[in-house]
Amino acid sequence: MESQHCDRTENLRFVSFHGISLTSRVIRILTRAKQSHVAYMPPGDNLQLIEAWNHNGGYRNFWSYSDLHINHTDGTRYVVWELPVTQAEFDFCDEFYRSLADDKIGYDWPGVFSFRIPKLKPNMEGYFCSDGLIDPIVECRGLTAINPKHVSPKFFVQLIQAMGGKRIIYGAVNADPFFL
Numbered sequence: 001m002e003s004q005h006c007d008r009t010e011n012l013r014f015v016s017f018h019g020i021s022l023t024s025r026v027i028r029i030l031t032r033a034k035q036s037h038v039a040y041m042p043p044g045d046n047l048q049l050i051e052a053w054n055h056n057g058g059y060r061n062f063w064s065y066s067d068l069h070i071n072h073t074d075g076t077r078y079v080v081w082e083l084p085v086t087q088a089e090f091d092f093c094d095e096f097y098r099s100l101a102d103d104k105i106g107y108d109w110p111g112v113f114s115f116r117i118p119k120l121k122p123n124m125e126g127y128f129c130s131d132g133l134i135d136p137i138v139e140c141r142g143l144t145a146i147n148p149k150h151v152s153p154k155f156f157v158q159l160i161q162a163m164g165g166k167r168i169i170y171g172a173v174n175a176d177p178f179f180l
Contacts, residue, residue: 010090011082013041014133015049016157018077031115033154038129040097041080050101052129061107063100063132072173080169081160089140096136100127111149122149130156
């Protein structure tokens with residue numbers, strides 16, 4: 001029985017965004033990528049996300065529970081990715097992501113700016129979107145060559161694809177999605 005539990009696979013779902021807001025455009029410039037943001041899509045309600053997000057008009061940024069169609073600018077293009085993982089990896093990552101939101105872990109703006117200003121030190125107590133999502137995967141899989149603080153939203157998507165992740169849905173916020 002125990003080996004069946006370890007061999008069983010689950011899918012982690014992530015959403016990558018090609019944001020169009022001012023904040024998204026700044027992030028795209030800083031990271032030199034079309035993707036401006038990534039988020040975790042917990043199992044269940046397919047509109048709920050866990051993501052690093054701005055609150056109170058952008059004055060306070062932290063990880064929280066969110067909604068695909070409420071918190072993102074209408075027309076923002078997105079892709080939903082599915083990454084097959086073991087049950088143990090799924091449980092570890094899902095718990096990590098939920099703890100980011102439950103504990104309202106701060107956003108790492110210095111980390112985002114460090115893509116353009118390498119001497120700027122990231123906030124080691126906070127996460128921007130992609131480093132927060134890749135961190136537990138790197139830990140689970142022992143990927144010591146990957147520094148999560150150097151993982152932009154674009155690099156996150158590339159890593160997910162390299163690990164066998166597949167694009168399953170794409171669309172635009174507040175428009176009908178396309179299922180693949």
